[in-house]
Every structure is written in C-alpha cells, then in structure tokens.
Amino acid sequence: MEVDVAILGAGPGGSTLAALLARRGCSVALIDRDTFPRDKLCGEFLSYDALPILEQFGIDLHDSPAITRCRVIGRRRKYEFEFPKAARGISRLLLDDVLFRHAISAGAQSFDARTAVAASRNRVQTDREEIAARVVVGAWGRWGRFDQQLDREFVRDRSHRYFGFKRHYVAGSGWRVVDGGLIELYSFDRGYLGVSPIENGGTNICGLVHASRLTGHKGRWDSFVDEIRREERQLDAMYSQYQPSQEGFLSSEPVIFRGKSAVEQGIFMIGDASGIIDPLTGSGMAMAMQSAVLAEPYVISALSAKRDDAEREYRHRHREFFAARIRWSRRVAFLLSRPALLDAALATRPRPAIGEFLLRRTRADQF
Numbered sequence: 001m002e003v004d005v006a007i008l009g010a011g012p013g014g015s016t017l018a019a020l021l022a023r024r025g026c027s028v029a030l031i032d033r034d035t036f037p038r039d040k041l042c043g044e045f046l047s048y049d050a051l052p053i054l055e056q057f058g059i060d061l062h063d064s065p066a067i068t069r070c071r072v073i074g075r076r077r078k079y080e081f082e083f084p085k086a087a088r089g090i091s092r093l094l095l096d097d098v099l100f101r102h103a104i105s106a107g108a109q110s111f112d113a114r115t116a117v118a119a120s121r122n123r124v125q126t127d128r129e130e131i132a133a134r135v136v137v138g139a140w141g142r143w144g145r146f147d148q149q150l151d152r153e154f155v156r157d158r159s160h161r162y163f164g165f166k167r168h169y170v171a172g173s174g175w176r177v178v179d180g181g182l183i184e185l186y187s188f189d190r191g192y193l194g195v196s197p198i199e200n201g202g203t204n205i206c207g208l209v210h211a212s213r214l215t216g217h218k219g220r221w222d223s224f225v226d227e228i229r230r231e232e233r234q235l236d237a238m239y240s241q242y243q244p245s246q247e248g249f250l251s252s253e254p255v256i257f258r259g260k261s262a263v264e265q266g267i268f269m270i271g272d273a274s275g276i277i278d279p280l281t282g283s284g285m286a287m288a289m290q291s292a293v294l295a296e297p298y299v300i301s302a303l304s305a306k307r308d309d310a311e312r313e314y315r316h317r318h319r320e321f322f323a324a325r326i327r328w329s330r331r332v333a334f335l336l337s338r339p340a341l342l343d344a345a346l347a348t349r350p351r352p353a354i355g356e357f358l359l360r361r362t363r364a365d366q367f
Helices: 012-023 048-057 092-106 145-149 221-231 233-239 284-302 307-336 339-346 352-361
Strands: 002-008 028-031 066-073 078-089 109-111 116-120 123-126 130-138 161-171 182-188 191-197 203-210 242-244 267-269
Touching: 002 012, 012 028, 012 092, 012 284, 028 092, 028 123, 028 130, 048 078, 048 284, 078 352, 092 109, 116 130, 116 145, 130 284, 161 221, 182 233, 182 339, 221 233, 267 284, 284 307, 307 339, 307 352
Parallel strands: 002 028, 002 130, 028 109, 066 182, 130 267
Antiparallel strands: 066 078, 116 123, 123 130, 161 203, 161 242, 182 191, 191 203
C-alpha cells in the first residue's frame, strides 16, 4: 500500500496531524497498536491554549469540567492562582477517541490494532502489511521501540529516569467533592502528583516519581502510594476523600527529560516523541497538538522536492517554539519534587503574579 504520509501513533498529536493533512488532500495512514477508545497514562488536563485547535475541528468539550484555578499544596503552606482562560479536564479515554474519529472522518485511513515492527523515512512495516509513504511521522509518545532502533541518545540515559502512575477515582463514602474548577499539585520526595477533575464526575490522580524511589516496590503502585501517604500527611488527607473507580493503576515506560531531535533519520517527530514538557505544567496534551500544527506545513513541504529544507526548518522551528517552555518546566519540577524547598518558597508568600508568569513561560500564545 502507498500513501503520502504514515503516522505512527494516534494520540492527540498523531490524530491532530492526520486530520490536518487529510483536510489538505493528503493520503494518510494513521497507525496505532490499540483500538479506540482506550486509556493512557496522562494528567488529563487540557490546557486552554490547545482549545482553539479543537474549535477549528468543530469538537465541543463543554461536557468536560472547566478548570479555572491551580492550587499548589506543600507540607505547611498552599499557593493558589487563576488561569487567564478556562482549561478542561478530560480523560485520554475520551479525548483520544474523539480526535481519532475526527481524523478518520476527515479522510485519514485507520490502521488501528496494528503493531509497527519496522520504520524508516519512507516505509512502515506492521504485523499485517507494508506501507510505503513519502513521509513518515513518529507520534509514538515518550518511549517506543523505535527510539531504541533509531539509537536515540536519550534512551541510554539511566540517571534521569522517571515513571508515571495514574488511577481514576470518585468521591468516597461520606465525601462530596464539589470544586470541579480546581486542579491541585502535591509535593513528595523526588516526585509530585496532580489531582484533576475529569468528565462524568470522576477525578484523575496522576503522579511522576524518580526511578530511585521505586526500589523494593517491585512494580506495585499501591505499595508506593501507601508509602507516600505515610510520609506526607497532606497526601494522606487527600487520598482519604476518594475511592478508586478503576481496578488498578496505569503506569508508564521510562520518562526521560533529555533533549530530542524533531527529525530523526528522516522521520518527523511530534508530541512526546519530539520532546517532553514536564507534566506538572499541564501542557503535555496541548504541546502534542501544537507540535502537530507546527509540523503540518513542513510535512507538506517534504512531500515536494524540498525534503532537506523542510527537515532543517522544522528542527529549527520546533526548538524555537518549545525548547524554552521545556526548560522552564524542569525548573518548576525541581522545586515541586523537594517538599522542604517548596515550603521555603511558599513561606515567602508568593503573589498570584508568580503563577501567571510561569503560565506564560510554559504555554503558547499563537494557537
């Protein structure tokens, strides 16, 4: 089979790019190992700067909670600030399905339930067929088999490995969670977690922790959560308000905060495959979708005789647009994953303008 563009991964970035290219008349193969709907590890907070993209697609998220405030909770102090515009709390189960179906309705061809086993700049081999493509796009997320096959530098980094975990909850017996417009961030040693409302009255509790903290837990996230609840009374108080609505935890492949190239051996990268912004910013899904918008004209250009120029210019624009945001996110994460340092910072009684400043440094103003 031959197409103009083959996209590996149908998350927010891959499906957004597939829809944009299909609307431009390109033949697009949208490849994913899963069928939809399906769940994914994520903070499930969709930043306000991504909403114009959904509006362009005619996708309405008004049934998802509008989130207008953020509260940072330390051991002894709290800090709260407002967002300039409402964000949305939406599960990946819902958002990925909506975007995937929109891409297919726009004309992209679905290759779901496929395992891609080989990829190059102009070919993808799945467990069912070979797809020849004039351009291949990597949208497989923060860690995939092709990162290792392409010998990407970050894969070899073992000192900066983090792991994510999440579970959905509902209000526990005797509790009524009434503030659906608030996202909370909690600190613990070498990690942090966020508590965000999602659709249908649910709550997503999602955390990130350095690999060094997981020794002895043997992959048992319930054991690790019990440990941080014993260490941090504010976390114990928060968890006591909820009861799980999912059978178990979802966890991630390694999360490594190292620079990534936006084009690797001729494969265009978008979303987490092109660079990871720290989850505490709530900009992960937004950045994935924005990277798709950013990549679209360069993928179109690569379909012509200007392939080398398109690759070079996309690398430059991606770095220009996202690198500073990623650096700022790591600075804030350093603070949030050190409870004593966070409390010292909160003791200075920071003004709401500090939160507004950090929002500007970690978000886009062009979408």
